Amino acid sequence: MNKELMMGNDAIARGLLEAGCQVAAAYPGTPSTEILQSVINRKDQAVNPLHIEWSVNEKIAFEVALAASYTGKRSVAVMKQVGLNVAADPFMRTAYLGVKGGMLTVVADDPGPHSSQNEQDTRLFCLQGRVPVLDPSSPAEAKAMIGPAYQLSEKYEMNIVLRPTTRVCHSRQSVALAEPVKLDRIAAFVPDTGRWCATPAFLPGLHRSLNAKLEQIAQEPHWQPRLLVGDESRPRVALVASGIAHANLVDLLEELGLSGTIDLYQVLMPYPLNPQFVEHLQQDYDRLLVVEETYPVIELQLAHPGACGKQTGAVPREGELTPDVLYQALAAFLGLDTPPTMAAPGRGQRPSLCPGCPHRAAFYSIKKTFPDGIFPSDIGCYTLGMNLDAVHTVHCMGACISQGAGFHQAYKQDGGRVPTVVVTIGDSTFFHAGVPALINAVLQDARIIVVILDNATAAMTGGQPVPHMGSTADGRKTKIIAIEPLVKAAGVDFIESCDPYQHDRFENLLKKADAHTRSEDGGVAVLISRHGCLMDPQVRKMQEAPAVIITEDCIGCGQCVEDFECPALSMDEENGIARVDPDRCHGCGTCIPVCPAQAIVRKEEL
Amino acid sequence: MKQQIVVSGIGGQGVLFLTRVIAQVAVDRGIPVLTSESHGMAQRGGTVLSTLKVGNFAAPLIRTGQADVALLLFEANLAVHRALVKDDGELLINSDREGEGDRIDGSGIARKMGNAVLSNLVLLGRAVSKNALFCTEEECIAAIGKLAPAKFIEQNLQAFRIGVQSLQQ
Ligand code: SF4
Ligand code: SF4
Numbered sequence: 001m002n003k004e005l006m007m008g009n010d011a012i013a014r015g016l017l018e019a020g021c022q023v024a025a026a027y028p029g030t031p032s033t034e035i036l037q038s039v040i041n042r043k044d045q046a047v048n049p050l051h052i053e054w055s056v057n058e059k060i061a062f063e064v065a066l067a068a069s070y071t072g073k074r075s076v077a078v079m080k081q082v083g084l085n086v087a088a089d090p091f092m093r094t095a096y097l098g099v100k101g102g103m104l105t106v107v108a109d110d111p112g113p114h115s116s117q118n119e120q121d122t123r124l125f126c127l128q129g130r131v132p133v134l135d136p137s138s139p140a141e142a143k144a145m146i147g148p149a150y151q152l153s154e155k156y157e158m159n160i161v162l163r164p165t166t167r168v169c170h171s172r173q174s175v176a177l178a179e180p181v182k183l184d185r186i187a188a189f190v191p192d193t194g195r196w197c198a199t200p201a202f203l204p205g206l207h208r209s210l211n212a213k214l215e216q217i218a219q220e221p222h223w224q225p226r227l228l229v230g231d232e233s234r235p236r237v238a239l240v241a242s243g244i245a246h247a248n249l250v251d252l253l254e255e256l257g258l259s260g261t262i263d264l265y266q267v268l269m270p271y272p273l274n275p276q277f278v279e280h281l282q283q284d285y286d287r288l289l290v291v292e293e294t295y296p297v298i299e300l301q302l303a304h305p306g307a308c309g310k311q312t313g314a315v316p317r318e319g320e321l322t323p324d325v326l327y328q329a330l331a332a333f334l335g336l337d338t339p340p341t342m343a344a345p346g347r348g349q350r351p352s353l354c355p356g357c358p359h360r361a362a363f364y365s366i367k368k369t370f371p372d373g374i375f376p377s378d379i380g381c382y383t384l385g386m387n388l389d390a391v392h393t394v395h396c397m398g399a400c401i402s403q404g405a406g407f408h409q410a411y412k413q414d415g416g417r418v419p420t421v422v423v424t425i426g427d428s429t430f431f432h433a434g435v436p437a438l439i440n441a442v443l444q445d446a447r448i449i450v451v452i453l454d455n456a457t458a459a460m461t462g463g464q465p466v467p468h469m470g471s472t473a474d475g476r477k478t479k480i481i482a483i484e485p486l487v488k489a490a491g492v493d494f495i496e497s498c499d500p501y502q503h504d505r506f507e508n509l510l511k512k513a514d515a516h517t518r519s520e521d522g523g524v525a526v527l528i529s530r531h532g533c534l535m536d537p538q539v540r541k542m543q544e545a546p547a548v549i550i551t552e553d554c555i556g557c558g559q560c561v562e563d564f565e566c567p568a569l570s571m572d573e574e575n576g577i578a579r580v581d582p583d584r585c586h587g588c589g590t591c592i593p594v595c596p597a598q599a600i601v602r603k604e605e606l
Numbered sequence: 607m608k609q610q611i612v613v614s615g616i617g618g619q620g621v622l623f624l625t626r627v628i629a630q631v632a633v634d635r636g637i638p639v640l641t642s643e644s645h646g647m648a649q650r651g652g653t654v655l656s657t658l659k660v661g662n663f664a665a666p667l668i669r670t671g672q673a674d675v676a677l678l679l680f681e682a683n684l685a686v687h688r689a690l691v692k693d694d695g696e697l698l699i700n701s702d703r704e705g706e707g708d709r710i711d712g713s714g715i716a717r718k719m720g721n722a723v724l725s726n727l728v729l730l731g732r733a734v735s736k737n738a739l740f741c742t743e744e745e746c747i748a749a750i751g752k753l754a755p756a757k758f759i760e761q762n763l764q765a766f767r768i769g770v771q772s773l774q775q
Contacts, residue, residue, distance in 0.1 A: 007643075033645075115645070254663075348687075349683075351650040583717060
């Protein structure tokens with residue numbers, strides 16, 4: 001069989017194509033992003049017509065995939081765990097109404113978290129929403145689940161969730177390829193008002209049939225827990241695990257020479273759990289160790305009096321279940337010598353905006369112009385503006401504009417001087433959830449400055465196209481949805497744009513914007529900070545310049561390192577002055593005005 | 607054959623590429639391999655860690671004190687990732703300073719070649735020449751040829767060879 005080294009996300013993408021998925025919609029977010037990216041890269045391998053889109057947000061991605069399924073085709077919506085919060089509304093109703101063609105929702109969780117605003121567990125969300133959920137333990141297993149998951153979805157006309165975690169998404173493994181299936185499906189939507197428009201009158205019936213389906217799904221032979229039998233040396237004791245925690249446990253048992261000495265169950269479908277499995281565990285075991293990420297979803301359903309897990313505190317309730325963490329839990333459970341507790345490894349170097357990043361220049365000017373300002377910000381690379389003290393809040397996609405408005409209202413009613421509120425939001429985030437918030441801020445006369453950081457891409461996740469660039473996921477030309485007219489239509493009268501590399505002009509516009517928010521007939525001010533992302537090779541090429549140098553005028557004050565924190569700048573421990581790392585400096589020159597001693601200069605100016 | 611390998615650096619240093627090259631060698635030789643990688647926020651210049659487990663394993667993460675080899679592209683990561691490596695494990699470090707482990711100024715060499723990111727392959731070459739990894743020189747060359755973009759293959763191989771020969775000089 002043909003095998004390929006694949007990242008988990010790539011394996012999922014290939015699995016979708018092999019299973020005949022015809023509509024794939026996603027919004028990027030770590031650790032899920034590479035799934036749609038791989039579908040794009042592999043689109044020539046599809047044997048069925050295929051529509052791929054980076055939707056404007058997760059709710060939209062879900063709804064697009066949903067309607068495609070109504071026509072009888074196979075579809076998928078892909079997102080990260082917090083993306084499901086955005087898509088929660090259609091997701092919850094879909095459980096009742098069901099689907100036609102197979103529909104999967106791939107939701108990537110991020111225990112840890114590594115690159116997220118929380119470590120919520122999609123499996124618990126599914127329990128709440130009454131949606132079956134699959135928990136793969138490796139890239140190969142994730143791929144292998146997709147075909148059968150589509151069959152399950154079509155058999156019961158239910159949306160099925162596949163929940164990989166970061167360590168599955170971003171793990172590489174040799175994965176077997178299969179031939180993509182040709183489905184020859186023609187879109188055929190059959191109106192059924194009692195179902196697709198279900199009013200409250202129809203919902204008790206739909207709810208009843210949902211519950212009946214869940215009972216049957218729990219019995220599906222393909223998705224039953226798998227048992228690795230022990231040798232009876234530890235009778236009436238078992239380990240129950242799912243997802244990557246199961247894989248970690250397998251390696252740990254091997255390392256400790258305990259493989260095959262204890263019953264080990266792998267739960268493939270944490271919800272709905274087969275009640276007979278629950279009963280079997282209750283009758284045949286006195287003690288269980290339950291390991292799963294991130295919340296005790298299986299443990300709660302087992303309700304086993306001898307279960308040790310997150311509920312009992314035997315397994316840490318938060319963070320990733322790394323092999324070290326599992327070792328502690330396993331040793332305590334089996335009465336082995338307890339391994340020395342590991343000091344949590346440091347996180348090492350903190351991330352920072354790239355050398356030459358336009359966001360850094362914008363943040364520096366904002367902080368400099370309004371030293372006492374309040375700075376709500378949002379999700380993206382620019383979250384790192386907190387390193388420059390120019391980001392005060394980061395919450396969830398699009399929240400900064402509404403939070404900015406909330407700050408303004410709370411301060412205004414006290415009657416004193418209202419601090420300047422400068423909101424920073426990326427272009428992709430603005431389209432995702434910022435537009436309704438901007439309309440609201442205008443409507444409620446919240447006097448805030450909204451700086452839209454337009455770098456022409458969704459940068460944090462690796463450069464996906466954004467609506468104002470006029471190109472689709474697979475590179476076709478499409479309409480350009482420009483930011484300015486959108487802002488204007490939202491009722492904003494002050495709209496300016498400026499390259500943040502031009503410090504003086506940018507700072508002047510910030511002052512003008514502030515004046516607008518404070519004038520009687522003023523309102524919300526929008527300043528578009530416009531400069532391409534430096535990760536884009538084209539942008540880098542266009543602004544190629546020699547690295548800056550530090551002259552002997554440097555007084556060693558450290559301002560360029562502390563306040564500007566370009567990764568290309570550091571303090572030389574020996575002589576106490578600043579130095580430039582020529583490997584990392586892009587020669588953007590945005591650090592030049594930062595130095596009070598004018599010691600940072602371009603080479604040619606010497 | 608079993609080997610557990612740590613590749614550590616900061617975002618932008620080519621940790622992912624180095625990880626893929628080693629994993630590709632395992633695939634080409636037909637032995638199972640699992641890797642885990644850092645993506646997302648950390649890629650913005652933060653500390654990144656890849657782990658590789660070659661041979662029969664179920665999961666890619668390495669437990670404290672279990673790694674046989676570590677390739678460190680960023681010296682300061684020693685404090686963070688040293689604990690993953692066995693006491694007698696091999697440490698290969700990209701650094702121009704004296705200290706623990708086998709050190710080579712990969713960045714300096716790569717800078718002279720005109721591209722600092724090539725330090726990753728210099729370090730790989732060094733590791734291979736010391737037989738620290740399960741891979742042979744030929745296998746690495748084949749894997750680099752498969753994975754590097756066509757126009758960079760020559761430069762990548764050159765960096766790798768400099769690493770391989772560095773001990774003899
Ligand atoms: S010119 Fe200054 S700000 Fe720009 S990359 Fe170089 S050191 Fe950083
Ligand atoms: S800001 Fe200027 S004077 Fe201060 S450390 Fe940096 S280069 Fe030297």
